[in-house]
Amino acid sequence: MALARRFAFTREVRTFLILAALSLLLVFADRTKVITVLRRSVESILVPVERAVFDASPAVRSPVDALRYWRSGTARIADLERQVTQLTVDSAKLSSLEEENQAMRRLLGAPLPRQWKFIPAPIIGRGDEISLGVGAVDGVEEGDAVIWEEVLLGTVAHVSQRQSLMLSVSDSRSSIPVYLPDSGADGLLQGRFSSQMLLTQVLQSANLPLGTVVVTSGTFGPPRGLVVGKVSEILSDETAIFQEAVVEPTLSLDSVSTVFVTKL
Amino acid sequence: MGLFVLSVLLAILGKSIFGYSLVTPFVLAVSFRSSPQRSFLFAFVSGLVVSFVYGTPVGRESLALLFASGLIHLYGGRFSSRHWAFTLIFAGLGSLIYSLLKGRAVRFETISVDTLLVGIALPLIRWWQERTPQDSARLKVS
Numbered sequence: 001m002a003l004a005r006r007f008a009f010t011r012e013v014r015t016f017l018i019l020a021a022l023s024l025l026l027v028f029a030d031r032t033k034v035i036t037v038l039r040r041s042v043e044s045i046l047v048p049v050e051r052a053v054f055d056a057s058p059a060v061r062s063p064v065d066a067l068r069y070w071r072s073g074t075a076r077i078a079d080l081e082r083q084v085t086q087l088t089v090d091s092a093k094l095s096s097l098e099e100e101n102q103a104m105r106r107l108l109g110a111p112l113p114r115q116w117k118f119i120p121a122p123i124i125g126r127g128d129e130i131s132l133g134v135g136a137v138d139g140v141e142e143g144d145a146v147i148w149e150e151v152l153l154g155t156v157a158h159v160s161q162r163q164s165l166m167l168s169v170s171d172s173r174s175s176i177p178v179y180l181p182d183s184g185a186d187g188l189l190q191g192r193f194s195s196q197m198l199l200t201q202v203l204q205s206a207n208l209p210l211g212t213v214v215v216t217s218g219t220f221g222p223p224r225g226l227v228v229g230k231v232s233e234i235l236s237d238e239t240a241i242f243q244e245a246v247v248e249p250t251l252s253l254d255s256v257s258t259v260f261v262t263k264l
Numbered sequence: 265m266g267l268f269v270l271s272v273l274l275a276i277l278g279k280s281i282f283g284y285s286l287v288t289p290f291v292l293a294v295s296f297r298s299s300p301q302r303s304f305l306f307a308f309v310s311g312l313v314v315s316f317v318y319g320t321p322v323g324r325e326s327l328a329l330l331f332a333s334g335l336i337h338l339y340g341g342r343f344s345s346r347h348w349a350f351t352l353i354f355a356g357l358g359s360l361i362y363s364l365l366k367g368r369a370v371r372f373e374t375i376s377v378d379t380l381l382v383g384i385a386l387p388l389i390r391w392w393q394e395r396t397p398q399d400s401a402r403l404k405v406s
Contacts (some may be wrong), residue, residue: 005350014302015300015301016330019304019307019308020330021321023308023323023327025323026312027321027322027323027327029323042316043316046276047275048318050279051280053276053277054281057280057281067400077284101290125280125318126283127279158319158321161319162318162319165319172369202299261368
């Protein structure tokens, strides 16, 4: 009995170790780009599906609508549903193209250097990191700035073949060198767990009134001249070496569905 | 196969609609209700699914989920796996291990939500298992 139990234990551990070793092997294979073709093929199927689901998500998110639909599920509605589904698909395609077109027009009107390259990127997932429907095959690279008009939204943290992950400026792992155009003072903008950011390392002598616009300095990371947010609260006192302030983002990520990956 | 399809669906829904990974709590819940080998395999496959859906490095998610599942089976031999308190504590610890190995920021709210979702998923999995015979033998007649 004891032997049987011991054997069972060994078999479980063996399974665990084999799968763990296989996982490590896959990590290595992914880093050495051995499975690039596989990833590209799988993502070419998955990304359009994810985008379609994301476009349909506002309707699914509303539990009241879902409940109403469930309660009135008659045969007539089921028949109408088929027609509506087709129209919704057509409409989603049109609105997606229209949004991209509008975003392109806004971008053309924004005062950004002409030599910059912009890659339109649809948002296909939200969470800790924002998923963008463009990847290495579209020319996206890690560290690229993600913007909307002249507003910096974040930087590309990870690039896959047909999708990428954006680290929002308010993410706790984000750290961006900035300056204040009004006073010319430099500082460092760090993300917090909430949707706010913390402006640090601003000299005490610098003028830092509420509402001051914070712009990227381009010392490292994103290029110079992109708006990040506005000062909403001063935290530090006059005895401290540096001033600290809370910065609110200029633009909420929830309000945009297409952004641009910027390349210098 | 059914679990695989479900994990693909959960990964896509979690990413594109809820903005929260639903696969992690589901894998943890399955680990509580399944044999070690079955749940290790499910954790590994689910990790691959998450990697492809989210575009993250392949293998890392699998490893993180595998260790989270391993912790649950490690504790299962020492404590009563049916007791709700231990279930919730180890669901939280499983989520913590997953976060640490994945390299994402450890947040109390993420662990709490994962634990809550495990609590919701467990009765559903139990109901599903009661509907489908687990120890049945297949008789092939030629």
